[in-house]
Amino acid sequence: MRKMKxxxxxxxxxxxRTLEELLKIAPDMYDVTVFGAEPHPNYNRIxxxxxxxxEMTIQDIILNxxxxxxxxxxxxxxxxxIVALDxxxxxxxxxxxxxxxxxxxxxxxxxxxxILPIPGKDLPGVISYRDIADTDAMIATAATHKHxxxxxxxxxxxxxxxxxxxxxxxxTVVHLGEWIMERQLDKxxxxxxxxxxxxxxxxxLLPKQTAELVQGESGRVAAVRFKDGDIIPADLxxxxxxxxxxxxxxxxxxxxxxxxxxxxxxxQTYDPRIYAVGECVNHRGTAYGLVAPLFEQxxxxxxxxxxxxxxxxxxxxxxxxxxxxxxxVFSAGDFSVSxxxxxxxxxxxxxxxxxxxxxxDDKVVGAVLYGDTVDGxxxxxxxxxxxxxxxxxxxxxxxxxxxxxxxxxxxxxxVAMADTAEVCGCNGVCKGTIVKAIQEQGLFTLDDxxxxxxxxxxxxxxxxxxxxxxxxxxxxxxxxxxxxxKAVCGCTDLSHGEVRKGIRENKILTIPExxxxxxxxxxxxxxxxxxxxxxxxxxxWPHEAQDDxxxxxxxxxxxxxxxxxxxxxxxxxxxxxxxxxxxxxAIADAAExxxxxxxxxxxxxxxxxxxxxxxxxxxxxxxxxxxxxxxxHAYGKSLRTVKTCVGMEHCRFGTQLAMDMGVKLEKMLFGxxxxxxxxxxxxxxxxxxxxxxxxxxxxxxxDSGYEIYVAGNxxxxxxxxxxxxxxxxxxxxxEYAGAFIQLYREEAYYLDRTVHYxxxxxxxxxxxxxxxxxxxxKALYERLLYALQGYKDPWLERSASTxxxxxxxxxxxxxx
Amino acid sequence: xxxxxxxxxxxxxxxxGSRVVAxxxxxxxxIFRNSNDEVFALHDKCPHKGGPLSQGIVHGRQVTCPLHxxxxxxxxxxxxxxxVGCTKPFQVKVEDGxxxxxxx
Numbered sequence: 001m002r003k004m005k006x007x008x009x010x011x012x013x014x015x016x017r018t019l020e021e022l023l024k025i026a027p028d029m030y031d032v033t034v035f036g037a038e039p040h041p042n043y044n045r046i047x048x049x050x051x052x053x054x055e056m057t058i059q060d061i062i063l064n065x066x067x068x069x070x071x072x073x074x075x076x077x078x079x080x081x082i083v084a085l086d087x088x089x090x091x092x093x094x095x096x097x098x099x100x101x102x103x104x105x106x107x108x109x110x111x112x113x114x115i116l117p118i119p120g121k122d123l124p125g126v127i128s129y130r131d132i133a134d135t136d137a138m139i140a141t142a143a144t145h146k147h148x149x150x151x152x153x154x155x156x157x158x159x160x161x162x163x164x165x166x167x168x169x170x171x172t173v174v175h176l177g178e179w180i181m182e183r184q185l186d187k188x189x190x191x192x193x194x195x196x197x198x199x200x201x202x203x204x205l206l207p208k209q210t211a212e213l214v215q216g217e218s219g220r221v222a223a224v225r226f227k228d229g230d231i232i233p234a235d236l237x238x239x240x241x242x243x244x245x246x247x248x249x250x251x252x253x254x255x256x257x258x259x260x261x262x263x264x265x266x267x268q269t270y271d272p273r274i275y276a277v278g279e280c281v282n283h284r285g286t287a288y289g290l291v292a293p294l295f296e297q298x299x300x301x302x303x304x305x306x307x308x309x310x311x312x313x314x315x316x317x318x319x320x321x322x323x324x325x326x327x328x329v330f331s332a333g334d335f336s337v338s339x340x341x342x343x344x345x346x347x348x349x350x351x352x353x354x355x356x357x358x359x360x361d362d363k364v365v366g367a368v369l370y371g372d373t374v375d376g377x378x379x380x381x382x383x384x385x386x387x388x389x390x391x392x393x394x395x396x397x398x399x400x401x402x403x404x405x406x407x408x409x410x411x412x413x414x415v416a417m418a419d420t421a422e423v424c425g426c427n428g429v430c431k432g433t434i435v436k437a438i439q440e441q442g443l444f445t446l447d448d449x450x451x452x453x454x455x456x457x458x459x460x461x462x463x464x465x466x467x468x469x470x471x472x473x474x475x476x477x478x479x480x481x482x483x484x485x486k487a488v489c490g491c492t493d494l495s496h497g498e499v500r501k502g503i504r505e506n507k508i509l510t511i512p513e514x515x516x517x518x519x520x521x522x523x524x525x526x527x528x529x530x531x532x533x534x535x536x537x538x539x540x541w542p543h544e545a546q547d548d549x550x551x552x553x554x555x556x557x558x559x560x561x562x563x564x565x566x567x568x569x570x571x572x573x574x575x576x577x578x579x580x581x582x583x584x585x586a587i588a589d590a591a592e593x594x595x596x597x598x599x600x601x602x603x604x605x606x607x608x609x610x611x612x613x614x615x616x617x618x619x620x621x622x623x624x625x626x627x628x629x630x631x632x633h634a635y636g637k638s639l640r641t642v643k644t645c646v647g648m649e650h651c652r653f654g655t656q657l658a659m660d661m662g663v664k665l666e667k668m669l670f671g672x673x674x675x676x677x678x679x680x681x682x683x684x685x686x687x688x689x690x691x692x693x694x695x696x697x698x699x700x701x702x703d704s705g706y707e708i709y710v711a712g713n714x715x716x717x718x719x720x721x722x723x724x725x726x727x728x729x730x731x732x733x734x735e736y737a738g739a740f741i742q743l744y745r746e747e748a749y750y751l752d753r754t755v756h757y758x759x760x761x762x763x764x765x766x767x768x769x770x771x772x773x774x775x776x777x778k779a780l781y782e783r784l785l786y787a788l789q790g791y792k793d794p795w796l797e798r799s800a801s802t803x804x805x806x807x808x809x810x811x812x813x814x815x816x
Numbered sequence: 817x818x819x820x821x822x823x824x825x826x827x828x829x830x831x832x833g834s835r836v837v838a839x840x841x842x843x844x845x846x847i848f849r850n851s852n853d854e855v856f857a858l859h860d861k862c863p864h865k866g867g868p869l870s871q872g873i874v875h876g877r878q879v880t881c882p883l884h885x886x887x888x889x890x891x892x893x894x895x896x897x898x899x900v901g902c903t904k905p906f907q908v909k910v911e912d913g914x915x916x917x918x919x920x
Contacts, residue, residue, distance in 0.1 A: 441898075452898050458884075524832060524851050527873040527880030527887075550832040554871040554882040562882055566868040809828065814837045814847075816821050816919065 003031045006305065007092055007102040009082045009249065011036025013045055014278025014294045015108030016064055021302030023072055025521075029306060032074045033100050035092070037081040038131055041066055044442055046291055046474055048135050052163030056439060058132060063442040085253035087271055104273055104305060107250060107261060111243040111279040111289065116151065120213025125220035126237045129160045138238065142167035145235035149173075149224050151210055153180035155322060155475075157240030158197065162324045164236070165201050172232060173197075174224070175206040176241075184320045184331040188347065189354050189370040196327050196352070205232075213237055245280045245287050260287040265312040267301040277301050283315060290318050292478065295444065311493065319380045321373070321475045328415050328472070330376035333366035333383050334358065341365065346397045355397050362390045373415075375399035377467045377478075391762060400464070414468035423465050426458035431469060438473045446470065461716040489528040491521050496532065496749035503536050509545045511537065525551075532750035535637065535673060539745050542787035555635035557810065559794045560617055563610065568617060570609040571634035572624050573670075576644045576662035576682075577605030586627030590620050604641030604679065606632055618811050622799035630793040633671070637751075640679045642666040643691065647684030647701065656701025658684035661730055665699075668734055669741070671791035672784075675748040675757070678741060693721050696744075696754040697737045702726075706733050710740055710766065711758035719755045722763050725771045739770050739777040742784035820909070820916040823847065826855065829915070834870040834879075836860060842919060845906055846870035848879060848890050855915055856890035857908040863888075863901025 006022075008015045011034050019032060036042075040062070047061040069076040080094040091101045113128030115121050125141070127134050142148075142164055150161045153175035165171045173180070179190030194204055209227040213234070216222025225231045245260035256262045256270040260282025267275050267283075277297045279289055288294065293316035300313040319332035335358045337343070346355045351371070357379060358366035363386055367379040378400040382389060389396060417423070419432030437443060437453045449466055450457040456466040471478040485495045494502070499518065508514045511533050515525060525533065530551035537545035549557050560568035572587065591599050591609055598610040612620060621631075633639060642665050645651065647658025662682040672678070681690040682699040692698025694714035698721045700707045705728040712721025727736055743766065748757035758766055770777050798807045829835050829849040837845045837857075844860035846869050854877070860870050867883030877890045887896040893903040907918035 522876055524875045526875045526878075527885060530873060530875065550830055550874070553873070558871070562868075562871060564865070564867075564883065566866075566871070809835075810830075810833075813844075814824055814828075814835050816823065816837055816839050816917065 004029065004103040005101055006030035006032045006104045006106065007100050008032065008034045008106045008108060009085075009092060010106075010108030010110055010278070010280075011038065011040075011042055011076065011078065012108060012110050012278065013042065013063070013291060014110070014280075014298060015106060016042040017295055017298040018106060018108065018277050018301050018305070019072075019074065020064075021299050022305050025302065025308065026306035027072075030104070032072075034069070034074055034076050035080050035082050035094060035100070036076070036078045038133070039079040040132055041069065041076070041078070043132065045131070047439060048129075048132070049159035049163060049475075050439075052135050052138055052160065053166050054163075058135075060439055061442075082249055085249055087253055087255075087274075090273070102273070104275065106301070106305070107269070107274060107276040107280060108278045109246040109249060109280040111287075112246045113239055114242040114244050115239055116210060116241055118210060118212055120215060120221060121239075123213055123215055123219075123221040123237075125235060126213055126239065128239045129156055130243075138164060138236070139167065141236045142169050146170055147172075147233045148236040148238065149232065149234040150238045150240055151175075151224075152239065152241035153177070153204070153206065154240060154242065155181065155184070155320060157238070158322060159324060160238050160240055161202050162197070162200070164238075169236070170203075171201075172203040172205060172234075174208050174210060174226075175204070176209055178207050180204070180206065181320075181322075181329075181331075184368075185329065185370075186335055186356065186368055189329065189331075189356070189368050192349075192352065192354055192370050193322075193327065193329055197324070200326075205230075243279065243289055245282065247280060250276070250280075258282055265300075265314060266304045267297055267313060268304070275301050275305065283313065286315060288316060288318065290320070291444070291474075292316060292318060317380075317384050319376070319478075321376070321471050321478065326415075328369075328371055328373045330369040330373035330471075331367065332376070332380045333364070335366035335368055344393065344397055357396060359389070359393070362388050362393075364389060373471075374464070374468060377464070377471060388762060391764065414465045415472060417465075423469070424453075424455035424458070424462045427454040429453050429455035434466060434469050435473055438470060443470070444474060444478070459716050488532060489526055491525050491529050492518065494518060499533070500536055500540070500747075500749075503540050507541065509537065509541055511548055511551055527553075531556075531637075535675065535750050538673060539787070543789075556637070558614065558617065559631055559635060559798065560612065561635040565611075567611045567613055569634070570612050570617070570620055570624075571602065571606050571632035572629040573632040573666075574606050574629075575666050576642055576659050578644075578659060578663065579607075583627050583629055586624055586629065590623045593623065594620050602634070602641075604634075605643050606634065606641060608634070615811055615813055618798050618800040618808060621795035622801060625793075625796050625799055630670075631795040637674055637676050638678070639666070639669040639672045639674070640677050642669075643679070643681040643695070645683045645689035647682075649684075651684055653687060654684035654701070655703045656684050656706065658682045658690065658701055661699065661701070661706075661733060662690075664730060664734065665737060668738065668785075669788070671793075672741070672745075672788055674741070674745050675750050676753045678744075678754070680737070694718065695721060697721075697740060699733055699737065705729070708733065708736055708740075711754040711763075713753055713755040715753075717755075722758070724763075724767065735777065735781045736770060738784045739780035740766065742780040742787075743769055745784070745787075746780075819920070820918050823915045823917045826853065826910050826913050826915055829855070832874045834872075834874065836868075836870045837917060839919065842906075844868070844870070845917070846879075847908065847915060847917070848874055850874055850877060850890065853910070854890075855908050855910050857906035857917055858888065858890065858893050859904040859906070861903055862886055863893075863895055863903050864899070869903065 042064040044061040044063050050056040082092045083095045084093040091099050093099050113130050148164045148169040148171045150157045150173045153173050161171045161173050179187050211227045212225040213221050214223040224234045247257040250261045251257050261276040263281045269276050278294045300311045303311040322329045342359045344357045353371040356368045364382040417431045423431050456463045487493050534548050534551040538547050555561050594616050596609045600608045602608050642662040644658045644662035648654030678696045680697045681692040681695040683690040683692045684701045692700050694712040698709040707726050708724045709721035710724045713719040834846050834848045846858050846860040848856045860868050862881040864886045867881045871882045872879040878887045886899050893905040895901040909916050
């Protein structure tokens with residue numbers, strides 16, 4: 001069969017990104033021809049500013065080199081501008097007469113700079129700032145001339161001005177508005193930015209309207225004259241007064257345009273064979289001039305070009321970050337004042353910090369940050385996710401991580417870090433390495449950076465820093481992932497929530513059934529989605545869904561924790577942290593018998609035998625079982641430990657039997673699988689020696705009963721547990737704690753700890769389910785007990801002499 | 817010259833799972849079976865930090881290392897981009913439900 005022909009007009013970021021997305025899902029569907037007016041392969045337009053500033057070279061910003069086109073069988077025709085589109089004969093015609101026929105056409109013609117209609121606009125020395133040629137012209141002029149005038153103090157204008165100033169020119173920025181970047185900043189932050197740029201040597205004239213560009217004796221531009229009669233010298237004039245979608249070709253061909261080529265949610269124009277993406281389009285009345293929306297459009301467009309027919313583009317929320325080295329500005333959303341909006345403001349001119357978050361109906365609708373943009377991506381996230389912020393508004397301005405994450409010396413401002421400073425403490429990745437990878441590999445998302453540099457790919461505590469580095473390196477092109485609808489992994493477009501819903505509503509019981517029903521893109525998923533799916537199935541349909549050991553991480557398959565050398569660790573359960581001489585003797589004997597190199601006491605009040613060989617596991621388990629010990633599940637996304645203090649049993653301050661309560665909770669929850677590990681603690685009095693304040697469920701005994709705290713965390717990010725309620729009896733502790741844990745088991749996303757789950761749904765919601773709804777609480781508690789019914793100790797099931805061959809086989813080595 | 821040795825029955829390896837063959841000469845060799853009953857053999861050491869690939873999760877024609885989640889191609893032993901590295905593959909075949917391994 002003849003392949004269909006796809007012609008792409010425009011070899012820029014939007015067109016080529018769409019092709020990349022298309023090649024991922026339908027590599028053989030089309031014969032592809034790309035026309036580019038510029039003589040270059042696809043490059044990263046947003047990094048022209050660092051090129052101008054002398055921080056990078058053109059070669060650094062090439063995204064797809066010529067080999068990429070060749071390797072993917074794409075016919076690239078550069079230096080050819082398409083001048084006509086014949087829709088009846090389905091062909092395009094270039095300025096040199098080259099023609100190409102199409103079955104599908106993709107318009108990615110980008111935008112044109114807006115040129116002020118004033119006398120002198122065509123003089124030599126008057127340019128715009130759009131492409132490599134403009135950048136080269138500015139660099140060349142800076143070497144030979146003195147005075148530069150930039151018209152327009154938007155993002156592009158200021159970056160141009162900064163670059164020219166760094167190249168030694170005397171730069172004046174002229175702006176019509178009352179303050180600079182008036183569409184992204186409010187007056188106060190605009191003024192602060194202006195002062196900072198003035199300190200770098202730039203001059204500003206505003207509000208000022210340009211009347212004429214004056215020709216000098218040499219023939220090129222020599223001065224700028226203003227409406228008020230003032231005149232200033234100018235050897236170079238850069239017009240940066242905005243952009244207009246480039247719709248000329250489409251309009252000539254009779255395709256409907258309205259300040260951009262009009263497209264629907266599938267990026268289709270009024271001619272169904274013709275699609276359009278990027279800065280040339282107008283979608284639902286908006287034309288975007290930033291890169292992030294264009295990537296979202298590319299993904300949807302490719303899906304429809306591949307005839308998959310799923311996915312809609314529903315518009316983008318954008319954020320702005322200025323790429324001027326040493327200056328930190330961030331803005332997102334709408335920050336105009338109206339009757340129903342509220343402002344939360346922090347302004348400290350002394351240290352040059354300004355933060356303003358605009359709230360409407362308890363949700364963030366806009367944010368402007370100057371000087372300290374650490375939390376820009378967090379506010380943007382809150383804005384995109386429409387999250388209710390009522391509970392956190394008292395500390396909203398102090399940011400997400402005012403407690404500080406572990407692992408990088410409390411460092412929380414990426415801008416202040418040196419290139420040699422370590423960002424990712426797990427994988428030893430420095431700031432410079434990340435910046436270099438972003439620039440040279442053309443990375444745009446957090447996932448890209450994780451894949452290429454490994455930064456933030458282990459414990460994730462430096463994610464905030466990596467996001468900041470990404471944002472300040474690529475500016476407005478950065479868009480934080482949408483956590484609410486983020487796909488589980490590359491095997492599907494569905495989010496965790498959607499997958500859970502599908503399993504629940506359609507009573508899906510096996511992974512193959514699920515992958516078929518939810519149209520997984522890979523034959524058997526990957527190491528990211530399979531463990532999640534397995535958990536969702538068994539937690540939604542306990543005793544009915546099939547547990548699939550091959551979809552569990554090795555630790556849960558081997559019922560022990562894999563160590564860096566491939567040996568395992570064995571942690572026997574000690575209920576509530578209590579043990580006996582008999583158990584200790586058995587542990588000591590086993591440690592000697594199997595030559596365990598390390599014996600260690602854990603943070604959860606257990607004993608860890610480290611360095612056991614895999615084939616010894618069933619034998620050591622058998623020995624431990626003889627002394628009555630069972631699996632401690634120190635290896636699973638499951639109940640780990642219930643830590644206790646000695647309580648009223650011994651302590652002179654104790655008000656409740658903490659050890660007894662702890663043992664009861666641990667016995668109740670034995671063998672419970674969960675989205676992530678679950679740790680509990682019970683303290684006998686408010687002195688809280690069992691550290692209940694940093695546990696998933698923390699119980700603190702008081703004279704009149706127990707206080708229950710939830711969603712604490714002592715790990716990557718120290719998070720103090722929140723008070724849930726106070727109860728009177730042991731039975732109530734079991735019921736409330738059990739119901740909370742079951743709610744988490746049913747609703748959290750895989751690998752979310754309780755702290756992440758509660759941050760997502762809000763403590764008020766949790767209280768409404770657990771504290772206020774007695775019938776609902778009891779139902780949750782009963783569902784938990786039902787799920788845990790009949791659980792057998794996995795160690796005993798696999799121990800050397802009792803187990804079935806099936807269960808023992810994974811621990812046996814074959815020989816040749 | 818090939819030197820085929822009978823290792824185990826195909827059914828002794830779980831689908832989407834693996835077994836380990838201990839070889840004095842070659843060290844541990846991981847034998848994988850995927851969902852299409854294709855069988856593969858790799859030196860049981862990830863090119864990254866030597867993790868036991870046999871303990872990883874098998875999907876398609878890849879295995880994800882249990883230590884740091886590198887993805888290794890089952891037929892070639894090559895790490896998936898952007899990671900770079902290769903582990904040694906061995907010849908393996910299935911005849912009448914029995915798995916044979918060829919050791920050089």
